[in-house]
Amino acid sequence: MIKRRLMTLTVALLMAPAAMADIGSRIWATGGVTTIEGSAGGGLVPWALLGSYASDEEWGGTVALSRAEVDDYSLSVTGAGLNWNNRLEITVARQTLDLDSLVFTLKDGFGLEQDELNQDIFGAKVRLAGDVLYSPWGQWSAGVQYKRQRDFTVPSAIGARDDSGTDVYVSGSKLFFAAVMERNLLVNLSARATRANQGGLLGFGGDQNNSHELMMEGSVGLFLNRQWLVGAEYRQKPDNLGFATEDDWWDLFVAWVPDRRLAVTGALVNLGDVATLEDQQGLYLSLQGSF
Structure with missing residues (x-):
């Protein structure tokens, strides 16, 4: 189903009328892509940039479909965002995590029947100051993400305290012109206060810690x-x-922006050990449309 949706989105964007090319006045690719949590950024990390090409006194939006396939899990994400005046970004995302391998591992001890997890994420991001291109210290934004599990059976069984939680973050992004081999370099740093387990897919808090x-x-x-x-x-x-240690995430990505309406991102992702299943590595693909 997700592959069909990715293809449909691609065809619809590429076949859109030429008039749709006027979708905002910001410079090419300065809206980033859509993260797995719906906000503008890379695949895993929110950036200070706001989605779409909307500048001051403009509205813009994005829709995105993403899929990650690692050794024992698959994650599908549908997301959408709205940008008002390049000042406020409102986003929503639905994540679906396939649990077949984990359920097979745990079912004898926990009596689990659920084979997937679904999480809704509602986000808001505000540009506080600066501009990613022209300000000496770059652009700074603050964001909040409210995350809600739609079925708490598996997270509860492995020790999670709550089925919902809130992440708060601050991000700074700066583009350095002609920084590496005469090519532009984008650098982003984010600080996130969270108590989410695996981004919230395995609930919030636990027996070892329940604080942000x-x-x-x-x-x-x-x-x-x-x-x-x-x-x-x-x-x-x-x-x-x-129940299980949680490793940091990392990825190596390539993004292609053939048109202001379309961005395609592919990545090699490493999620480490996830809920006793070791060394989860795989591929990630995301399509984003801007309007």
Whole structure:
């Protein structure tokens, strides 16, 4: 189903009328792509940038479909965002995590029947100050993400305290012109207060910790030209559950922006050990449309 949706989105965007090309006045690719939590950024890490190409006194929006396939899990994400005056971003995302391998591992001890997890994420991000291109200290934004599990059976069984939680973060992004081999370099640093287990997919809090902790996240991306961006991301994770340790996430990504209406992101992702299943590595694909 997700593959069909990705193809439908691609065809619809590429076949859109030429008039739709006027979708905002910001410079090419300055809206980032859509993270797995719905906000503008990379795949794993929110950036200070706001989605779409909307500038001051403009509205803009994004829709995105994403899929990650690692050794024992698959994650599908549908997301949408709205940008008002390049000042406020409102986002929503639905995550679906396939649990077949985990349920098979745990069912004898926990009596689990559920084979997937669904999480809704509602986000808001405000640009506080600066501009990613022209301000000496870059652009700074603050965001909040409210996350809600739609079925708490598995997270509860492994020791999670709550089925919902809120992440708060601050991000700073700066584009350095002609920084590496005469090519532009984007650098982002985010600080997130969270108590989410595996981003909230395994609930919030646990027997080892039930308080928010400050986690650091970073991204770096090199523009090969206007249409191609390559880079890497790293995201720290809290370790709340005695059931299993939680590793940090990282990825190596490439983003292609062939048109202001379309962005395609592919990545090699490493999620480490997830709920006793070791060394979860795989591929990630995301399509984003802007309007």
